Every structure is written in structure tokens, then in C-alpha cells.
Amino acid sequence: MKITVNGRQMEIAEGMDLHRLVYSGKANPERVILVLNDGVVKSDQWPLTVLTEGDRIEMVSFVGGG
């Protein structure tokens, strides 16, 4: 099913939850902030948040800045 991550279309399996999504990559989950359809989802809620078709995710993190 299709979702949008950081403005990009992505194809993911039905029933995928945020926890599995974040842990599917190499990024350190501790630094990941997930925004699902304009609301931040805290990491303890990730395993309980199942994605649906058309969901929009922003995956952001703090980086150096002036």
C-alpha cells in the first residue's frame, strides 16, 4: 500500500506499524521524530500505530544548526 514519507511515495506492506518502519533502516531510532498526518507520535506508541493507505509521514531529527 502507498504512503508518503518525507514527501516521497513509498510502498509498504499492509499492517506495517511505525516501530517496524523505523527499525527497518540503519538510522538510530533514538534520534527519530515521527510526524504522522501532522501529529507527532511518541516512540512508545510506535508499535501500536498501524499505517493505512495514504498516510503522510515526516521523519525528522535534530541536526546541527546556528
Next chain:
Amino acid sequence: MEDKLLIAGREFTSRFFLGTGKFGNKEAMKQAIVTSGSQLVTVALRRIDLEDTEENILSFIPENTTIMVNTSGARNADEAVRIARIAREAGYGDWIKIEVINDSRYLLPDNQETVKATKILSADGFTVLPYMNPDLYVAKALVEAGAAAVMPLGSLIGSNQGLRMRALIEVLIEEINEVPIVVDAGIGRPSHAAEAMEIGADAVLANTAVADAEDPPLMAAAFARGVEAGRLAYLARMGKERAVARASSPLTGFLYDE
């Protein structure tokens, strides 16, 4: 009597704020915060990709340091507000440096959009420190809009040119008394930082000059001392520059001769 800086009810004993951008090495960044004694640092928020193996920058920032998230990347008030809300919702406090720049050549802030964003975020309970192009009336509008401090640019971001905007910053220092004034951007040397403090700024923020140095922790320490020196000079009420030189015997003394 300790000379503390008060912003939005929070006390700072260091008047040197450090930006965390452009540090090639996060450990060096951490050391720079430690050696300078800085108690407030800025960070930015960016999209990352699942395969990004960068370390968590927050783990390199000493505990009890105030983390101020900047809205860099925002080109208008809406984008700035969105970034601020994400930062707060994610649990990283509500100190926000509003940075709205729609200018790739000079990186000058958009004062209008900055005022807009300040109004919205301040009403929403954020502690807002807007970065601005020094203009007295915009500064007044920012104070009115609820800013906890104003941050006029010293000179163009990254230019290391010091206080090109000195005259206008002096006007702000003279006329804006409700909130602290933090000089930000263009501070290339500790002497620039000292100068800003000598003329009465409440704090200085530097980033590029420290990050670019051969030895960032040492440079950060130098900046902290520059800020201190300037502040002490200001407190000691150094003789103000006069437009006309005054001889030590007053000209008008004869009027008062008994």
C-alpha cells in the same frame, strides 16, 4: 552582586550562546560547549532518511543546557510555525529561535514573516527568540507580539564581518528595554563579541567562527572570555564615546565661578 541574564524566567550566568551547525566533529562541538561554559545552544530540525547513520546530536549536548530549536529552512511564517510545533510535540522544550529566510544569496531574515510567526507561537505558549534584521519598529512589533528577546544580526550569516549593523543595534539597545537583546550572526571573532557586549547587548550568539576554527573548543573559550570582557567593561561604565572631544577643564566653568 551576580550579573545574571534573565530570559523568560530562566537565569543564565553565561552570556555566550553557541550554534551547533557546521561542526565536522560532534565531540569537538561538545567540548566547545563545555570549555565556553555556554548554557544555551541552537539546533535545527531536518528530514532524515532511514539509512542515515549520523549520531544523535542531542547526546553530545551537556545536560542542563537550554536547547533552542531554530526554524531554519522555513521560508515563511507557516513553515516556521510547523517546525516549532513538531519540536515541541516531540518533547524538546518550547524555546524557539525563529529564523525565516527566503533569500539564498544573502540569507537575510524576512522581518514581516518573523513578526507573524512570533505572534502565533507566542500566543501558543512558546518562548520565542526571533532572529531579525535590525529595525527598531520591527523590534517593537516583536516585543508586542510576545518575543522573549530579540536577536538582531550583526552582519550577514557566515560573513564573519562583526558588527556591520552596529549603529542600528545601538538604537535597539537604547530603545528596547522590555526584553534582552542577543546579537546573532556575523560574529567572526571574540573581539566582535566583546564589542557587542561593550555597547550594551545582553548576550551574543556565534556559530560559524567557532565551528570553522582549527581548534573549536579553544575558540569557544576565547569567545566566552570576549563576551565576559565586553560585559565587564559595560558594567564598569566605560566612558562613552562623545561626538565632540571634551577638554578636562569645562568650557562653561566660568559661568559657575563664585
Next chain:
Amino acid sequence: MNKGLSGIDLAHLTIDDIRRIFSYDDRELLEEMAHAARELTRRQFGRAISLYAPLYIANYCQNECVYCGFHASSKTMPRSKLTMEEIDRECSALAATGVRSCLILTGESRFHSSPQYIRDACIIAGRYFPYVAVEVYPLEEHEYRELYLAGVDGVTLYQETYDRARYDELHLAGPKKVYDYRVEAPDRIARSGMRHISMGVLLGLTDWRQDILALFQHVRHLERKYPGVEFGLAFPRLRRVVDDEHNYIEVSDKEMLKIICAARLFFPRAGISMSTRELPTFRDRIIEFGVTKISAGSSTRVGGYVERSEYDDGQFQVFDPRSFDEVKAMLIEKGFDPVVTDWRNIVNN
């Protein structure tokens, strides 16, 4: 220094200064420019050099550009076009080499490489690369917008030459023959929402002094018109293709250095990129004077990453055959900081 160059302030160059700088071959001035450009580059960008790789997804082309290997009537260029599955495999192979920034290219053929095809390819690329840009034929504003909404970060489009007569002479047939549609494309790209536009000229087509001046004026004008857009520059040097008998004006290494220094000084914050058209010996030496983005481990034929061939020549001959890791190692060895991914801003679409 030549008297004609008096009064030039390298920290505040005007277009007129650039014109004068280009008119004299002054050794002392070039040395000063090199110093100033290097210092400015370090201050603006630190030692960071961004890395990217090109991925040609199709090379069908309707144009007759006399200088290009893809030209329509070529009897030697094998034509191909990748399917979405093949694009997926190529992206996967390319990403495995460490590349995180990809430039998608096609020839000019609305029939074979439609805007939809390009967009679909970019969506796939977006799954593998944090940064995706395209270098394709000029599109309509709404077509650029579709790409932007699909997650494309930037567009590269070179005018080739600003000399209308020469442009007409070198582009014999095909949609590209229309000069205005191409020169007006950056406006459409900017209005579509794209935040990165890379522009340039093909050095050698005409007198580089005229073309670089025109390019600088064009970009300066666009900077003022669209202040929120980041403009990048590139100065590809023409490499003659087999059956091309035209006269070209070769640009020397010294002239290249001058162009790069002038560009850096005139556009302090602009990214300047350099491809594998250039020899490693030259590219490695010139980077510090203003280059901030280089390609590495490139294949310029269609695909070419799943099955690497020894001669990965396609649109142009790759003169720097080093792998992505080798280029990264070279940069580190020279004291640079190879940046594989530039973070993307959080934007409201």
C-alpha cells in the same frame, strides 16, 4: 597588474568587473582570485564536498545537437530505455555503492521518456536516495510541479550556449532547436516550487567569455526574481564526439580555473558542481577553488550499475573512472569532508 584591471574589488565584483577580468590574461590577478575564491569557499562551505551519481534511464532523443553522443541520427549509439523494474534494480545497485544523491537523466523524447515516465522513475529513486534531482528536457510548469510533489529536490538544465546564432547552428532539428523555451525554463522550474536549480553552459561551443558572462547575468537575474531558490552552477567542457566536424573553442585548464574562481566570487553561496568529464588530476586540484559537488563512480550509458562495464561511456566519455569509495578516500586524503547526504528541509507542500 594590468592597468585595465585597476579598481577591481574581489569582495564586491560587478558584472563589469567580470567582463574586464575575462579580457585580460593576468597572472597576478588569477593568483589573487584563486586565494580569494579558496578562502571564501572554505568560509561558506567548510571543507564539505557533496557527492552524487548520474543515472541515465533512457537515451532516446529527437534532437540533432551536433556535439552530443545521443543525437537522433547517430548510427552508432544503441538506444535503450529502462523499465520501472530495471530502474529499481539500477537504483538498488547504485545505492549499494554508497551513493545517496542521484541525478536522473534522459534524452529528449516526450514519446519514449514522457514526463510521467520520468516522474515514476523519480518515485522509485526516491526510495533509495535521500536526494533526487533530474536533468531532462525542458518541461511545462505543471510538469515540474508534478515532479516537485513527487519528491524531486532539484532540476539541472544547461542552456548550452546563450549565443542565439550559434545555438541555432548547433541544434539542427528537434524541440531543442527552440532557444526561448529552454532559456525560459528556469522561470518555470522556480515557479513550480523547486528549491534547487542548477544551470550552466557547455564550454567550447562559443567564446567562453561571452557565454559565462551571459550565464552569470541570467543567474543573477533569477536570484533577484526568485530569492528563495538556490541556484547552482556547472561548467562542463565539451568533449568532441566521433562524427562531429564542427569548430569548437577549447577552454584551457587555466581558463577553467579563472571561470570557477569568478563564479565563486560572484556567487558566494552557490553550489558549483563538476562531473566526470574532467580528468582526475585536474578535478582533484581545482576543487578547493570553488567546487562543492562532484559526481563519482559514474556511468553515462543507460543504467550501467547493475552490470558495470569497463567502458562506461554513454552520453560522454567518463574521464574519471574511480569508484565512489575511491573518490571519497581521495577527498578525505586531501583534507576534504565528503558529504554523502545533504539534509532536506521540512517543507509544506
